Amino acid sequence: MLHNQFSEGSESISINSGVIHYSEQVQENINFNGIVFKPNFDEDAYLPKRDWRKLNAEEIKILQPNKKKNDSNTIYLGEIPDDLKKLYQNMKLTDCNNRNEVFAKFRENERATIELNSSMANFLMTLSNNKPFKIHFLGSNFPNLEVVACDTTVLPKGYTEKDMKFLGIHNDGTQYVSTYKLYTSGNRLTINLGNQDRYFFFINITLTQALNMLKEKISVKEHEIDITNIAKYYFKYFPDYPIIKIKQKPYHYYIAPTDNCFHDGSTLGNTDLDVIIVYFGAFQF
Template structure:
């Protein structure tokens, strides 16, 4: 479900006709500062089609939140408070041209960084379900990257963006959970601190429901091979026409989503400036 508090309302949402294997999809050229490359994907990756359109009344009704809304079955959309926006603006993160510059702006403004942290805490506390939450990361991505997630842990220091292998639409947390437990790990809030619009792309199915759908498609021996790590590949192969939802996330807007429990990715396609976001983990909802 989608609980939408954005000023744009349903205008922030779009839908497409499904997904394709990445080799059947021409990735957009990324050109930023002195780097130019065409993103490459992992062998098993699937990506969204680009035929975005407005949602119909019936489709919006399918996403409409109800009394069963909680931290793992609902995407929450909204905008951070004006004082917190002003604090981040003063940090000049939107003017940063590199990851190092983003962190430098925090480091050279310790009092402002402390103030932003305090205001963030005050904002997140009422959303936290009286559960613990914690800072996860500052995410920095290049502009015009269709799907931004990539595992960089095995790359050497000083790697170039062209060295990345992008994941495609995926679910998080695959080392610490199973298909049956993916719904037990709460969610994340991601706030756009950059200068450009970014996007959240997601499939509105929890992992256990995906598995139930695959039961109808696969024989017993095939089904036995499905696990939390490879379930996206099986799903997109057998349900290529299941649509992807796209959320337009303008500067200082946020999404809350259980990214362990659904297929998703971020996107900066069409942007010109460095993408910056801040992510906290918890069990957020309202």
């Protein structure tokens, strides 16, 4: 479900006709701040088809939340408070050209960083429902990327952009959690701290629903399907299930159960560095 507090309502949301294997979609070179490379992808990566359109009335109705909404089955959309927005603007993160410059802004402004952390904690407490939360990461992405997620933990020390392999539409989590237990994993809150709109993709089914759909096609036991490979099998058998795309303006945030749904971010069409901050918790309005 989608709990949307954006002032523009459904105008910020699009839908397409499904996914396509990355090898079937032409990718342009990324050229930013003197770095030029063509994105590489995981061998099982699937990307959204580019036939985006606005939602129709029936699709808007399907996505509307009901009394059963919670942190494991709902995407929440909102904008951070003005006072918090001003604190981030004072950090001048939009002047940064790379990840190191982003971190330097916080190191160079220790007092402002302390004030910002305190204000952020107060804001997150209003969404945490008295449950614990923690920062996951502060990071950046290149502009003009169709998808942004990449598992950097498997890359060699001193890796370059050419070593990165993007995951495509995927789910988070580890192999140690059962697919049927992912509803207990909480969610993440991601704020756009950059200078341009970015995008969030998701599919409006839980991984339990995805697994049940696969059971109608193949033996999930025989194929040893778990959360590490479910995306590969799901997109092989259900490539035409639509993707939802949300425009995330600067200082807008989304809250999503990223362990429990297929998703990714995008900076396609952008020219400036994408800067985000992510928190883990069990957030909801």
